[in-house]
Structure formats: C-alpha cells, structure tokens
Amino acid sequence: MNMYKSYQFRLYPNDSQIIMIQKTFGCTRFVYNHYLEKRKKEHLTCFDMIKDLPNLYSEYPFLKEVDSCSLRCSLFDLEDAFKRFIKHQNNYPKFKGKYSSKRSYRTNYITSTYKERKYENIKVDLKRKVITLPKLKEVKIRGYRNLESLPGRIINATISEYSSGKYYVSVLVEVNHLVAKIIPKRIVGIDLGIKDVVITSDGEKIKNEKIIEKYEKRIKRKQRELARREKGSNNYYKTKRKLAVLFQKLKNARKHFIHQITKKLVLENDIVVSETLKVKEMIEEKKFSKSLTDVCLSEICRVLEYKAKYYGKRYIQIDTYYPSSQECSKCGYKNEKVKELSVRNWICPECGSYHDRDINASQNILFEGIKKYVKELI
Numbered sequence: 001m002n003m004y005k006s007y008q009f010r011l012y013p014n015d016s017q018i019i020m021i022q023k024t025f026g027c028t029r030f031v032y033n034h035y036l037e038k039r040k041k042e043h044l045t046c047f048d049m050i051k052d053l054p055n056l057y058s059e060y061p062f063l064k065e066v067d068s069c070s071l072r073c074s075l076f077d078l079e080d081a082f083k084r085f086i087k088h089q090n091n092y093p094k095f096k097g098k099y100s101s102k103r104s105y106r107t108n109y110i111t112s113t114y115k116e117r118k119y120e121n122i123k124v125d126l127k128r129k130v131i132t133l134p135k136l137k138e139v140k141i142r143g144y145r146n147l148e149s150l151p152g153r154i155i156n157a158t159i160s161e162y163s164s165g166k167y168y169v170s171v172l173v174e175v176n177h178l179v180a181k182i183i184p185k186r187i188v189g190i191d192l193g194i195k196d197v198v199i200t201s202d203g204e205k206i207k208n209e210k211i212i213e214k215y216e217k218r219i220k221r222k223q224r225e226l227a228r229r230e231k232g233s234n235n236y237y238k239t240k241r242k243l244a245v246l247f248q249k250l251k252n253a254r255k256h257f258i259h260q261i262t263k264k265l266v267l268e269n270d271i272v273v274s275e276t277l278k279v280k281e282m283i284e285e286k287k288f289s290k291s292l293t294d295v296c297l298s299e300i301c302r303v304l305e306y307k308a309k310y311y312g313k314r315y316i317q318i319d320t321y322y323p324s325s326q327e328c329s330k331c332g333y334k335n336e337k338v339k340e341l342s343v344r345n346w347i348c349p350e351c352g353s354y355h356d357r358d359i360n361a362s363q364n365i366l367f368e369g370i371k372k373y374v375k376e377l378i
C-alpha cells in the first residue's frame with residue numbers, strides 16, 4: 001500500500017534566504033486574497049485561476065521574483081477552502097492576514113530531464129544536512145539523525161515560520177509500505193480523559209507527562225502576565241514572544257508523548273477501540289472548550305488511526321450514543337448515579353461488582369468494539 005508520511009526538519013535559512021521566504025509568504029498570501037476577492041464576484045474554477053495567473057504577473061511584477069509553483073499551490077488551497085465550505089466542513093474562506101501565528105507556503109515536487117540530466121526542484125541530502133528548494137537553493141536543516149535518506153518519493157514541501165520566529169520545512173513523502181495481514185488476537189478498549197489521558201480495559205492508566213503539565217502552568221501564568229501589560233508596549237511584545245516559545249515547547253512535548261502512547265497501544269494490541277470524541281462530549285456533559293486537552297485527545301485519535309493502518313492493525317471508533325461509564329461491565333445494570341463526574345468508584349447494586357469509573361468505562365468500550373468488529377465479519 002502507498003502511504004504518505006511527512007518529515008519535519010528545522011530549517012536554518014541565511015539572511016538572503018529569509019528575505020526570499022518572507023517575500024514568498026507575502027506573494028502567496030497576495031494571490032490567495034486576490035482570487036478570493038474575485039470569486040466573490042464571479043464563478044471561477046481552479047483551472048480558470050491558474051490560467052489567469054500569468055496576467056497577474058504583468059500587473060504585479062514582484063510576483064515573478066518568487067517560486068511560481070508556490071503561487072499555484074495557494075490557489076489549490078483556495079479551491080480546497082471553497083470545497084470544504086460547500087461540504088459544510090468550514091466557514092466561508094477568509095482573507096489571509098499578514099500577522100497570523102503561523103505563516104507558510106507549499107511547493108510541489110517537479111522533475112524534468114534535459115540532455116539526459118535529471119533536474120529536481122526539491123532535493124533532500126541527509127548526509128550533508130541540506131535541502132534544495134526552488135529559489136532558495138541549498139538550506140541547512142536539522143532532524144532525523146538516524147535516517148540516511150528519505151524512504152520514498154517526495155510529493156511536496158511546506159516552509160513555515162512559527163510565531164517563535166523559528167523556521168521549519170515539512171517534506172511529504174510517498175512511501176511504499178508493505179503491510180502484513182494480522183489475524184487479531186489482542187483487543188483493547190480505551191477511555192480518553194483529562195487527568196489520566198488514556199485508561200485501558202486492562203486497567204492501565206496513563207497520566208499526562210509532568211513536563212506537559214509544567215508547560216501548561218507556565219503558559220497560564222504568562223497569559224495572565226500578558227493581560228496585565230499595556231498593549232503595544234515593549235514588555236507586551238516581550239511577554240508575547242516568550243509565550244510563543246512556551247507554546248512551541250508544549251507542542252513538541254505533547255507530540256512526543258502522543259507518539260509514545262499510541263505506539264505502545266498499537267504494538268501491544270491488534271485492535272484498539274475508543275469512543276469518538278463527539279460522543280464523549282455528549283455523555284460526560286462536560287463543556288469541552290477548545291482547550292489544550294481537547295486538541296490533545298483528538299490528536300491521539302488521529303495518530304491511532306494512522307499508526308494502526310501502518311502496522312496492519314485496526315482502530316475502531318464507537319459512534320453510537322452509549323453511556324459507557326454508567327453501565328456495569330459485568331451485568332449491564334445502568335447506574336444513573338454514576339452520571340455525576342465526582343463518582344470515581346462504585347459498587348453495582350445488581351451484581352455487587354466493584355468498579356473504578358474509568359476502567360469500567362473502557363471495558364464497556366471494549367465490548368462495544370468487539371460487537372462492531374464481529375458485525376463486520378458477518
């Protein structure tokens with residue numbers, strides 16, 4: 001099977017490369033906004049826009065200075081934004097602002113042969129630690145020390161600048177991955193939570209790492225500090241920058257943590273079952289704000305899905321309305337009293353079983369997962 005995998009490297013552009021990257025951010029944003037404005041007045045297909053693009057060059061010659069492929073990519077992005085809008089997956093496309101927290105542009109891999117020599121616009125040399133990018137030539141990179149070369153065909157590269165001021169490049173690679181068919185033997189149900197991030201039906205509780213909590217606390221403190229500062233003052237920007245660095249650190253720590261727990265779950269089991277987060281939100285009657293935890297849980301689901309596929313295993317999500325924490329996993333008795341989140345342990349009035357709230361929930365999730373899996377087999 002063909003899979004897409006992205007490799008992210010820290011990018012170390014020199015001064016003139018930084019100028020070119022910044023120019024490209026500006027030009028891709030300009031093209032995006034220009035055609036968004038146009039599409040408000042007339043219907044344009046993606047093909048129409050790409051055909052019209054050279055006309056824009058004569059009017060705005062600065063567009064010629066940057067990688068033309070990146071401009072076409074921003075039109076593909078605009079097209080995607082409209083498609084998602086039509087499918088009700090997001091709001092009407094918005095204009096791109098100059099000061100968004102993460103700025104980026106994408107460029108596609110192009111190859112050609114001239115006089116029996118092969119030319120490629122994107123090349124990654126992991127021995128010399130450089131990436132070749134259109135208009136930038138060679139840029140220093142860091143990351144993937146144990147890799148000798150990228151294990152597949154390059155599709156595209158996305159160059160980003162985070163609000164911390166650091167540059168990254170993410171290279172998307174098509175990998176031909178052989179997946180062995182596994183006959184499932186071990187199946188586990190997991191409950192996703194806040195204090196314990198993952199609770200398995202085997203009774204294991206995986207806590208958020210201390211370092212993540214530490215960063216979260218520091219971020220909260222800095223956010224309060226920022227609120228006290230006078231907007232636009234020197235100290236305001238200083239605090240804002242420190243906050244951006246902390247967010248980046250938190251993101252990296254969380255990425256590492258999610259990678260570890262999902263890998264363990266997928267390697268130790270053949271089928272992993274969880275509830276969809278939408279269901280969880282309904283059942284727990286919690287206000288799942290767009291908090292940091294919320295992002296973390298949906299990321300766990302996304303990575304589980306991906307990793308399960310990668311190792312030839314299954315990740316099943318249960319989508320039915322199902323009060324997993326209220327039902328006794330031994331006899332099926334529904335205990336309304338457990339609805340209260342403060343109830344951490346309970347004894348089933350029907351069969352007398354002692355339950356830890358979360359472990360009981362994950363065992364119910366496991367049974368629902370088995371039911372769904374068996375139904376698929378028939």
Ligand SMILES: [Zn+2]
Nearest residue numbers: 328331348351
């Ligand atoms: Zn019971």
